[in-house]
Amino acid sequence: MPVLPTDISDEEFKQWVKEKWGYKKLPIAGSTPPGSAKFFRTGDWAAQRPKLIVENCISCLECYFLCPDSAITMETGDDDKAHPKFDYFYCKGCGICANECPGRKGEKAIIMEDI
Numbered sequence: 001m002p003v004l005p006t007d008i009s010d011e012e013f014k015q016w017v018k019e020k021w022g023y024k025k026l027p028i029a030g031s032t033p034p035g036s037a038k039f040f041r042t043g044d045w046a047a048q049r050p051k052l053i054v055e056n057c058i059s060c061l062e063c064y065f066l067c068p069d070s071a072i073t074m075e076t077g078d079d080d081k082a083h084p085k086f087d088y089f090y091c092k093g094c095g096i097c098a099n100e101c102p103g104r105k106g107e108k109a110i111i112m113e114d115i
């Protein structure tokens, strides 16, 4: 298995993966270099996507911390409070954010919708 060189640029990394790996050469139970997922449109895998119900959001940041794909950024809403914004390029639709969102008084601030 070829070993990824350290300290290479994004372009060099993409070229390296194309030439050295391809999906047939991926390591068995191995690991990929940190940050490599940014090159892949993982949002294509999703069957559902999260939708914000802003009036139920208490700005707790739980969704932001728990998203496994860093597909959530927090942005200031019209109410001057922080609310999640979903990056559908990377969101795989796993539903963790919706499951873990405490919402307001039991009403979820994130629901999952079919695509």
Ligand code: SF4
Pocket (backbone or CB within 6 Å): 056, 057, 058, 059, 060, 061, 062, 063, 064, 083, 084, 097, 100, 101, 102, 103, 104, 109, 110
């Ligand atoms: S987990 Fe729910 S309540 Fe907390 S910031 Fe995210 S959307 Fe808002």
Ligand code: SF4
Pocket (backbone or CB within 6 Å): 049, 050, 066, 067, 068, 069, 070, 071, 072, 086, 090, 091, 092, 093, 094, 095, 096, 097, 098
């Ligand atoms: S559905 Fe999953 S991948 Fe998408 S924003 Fe929520 S936690 Fe992140």
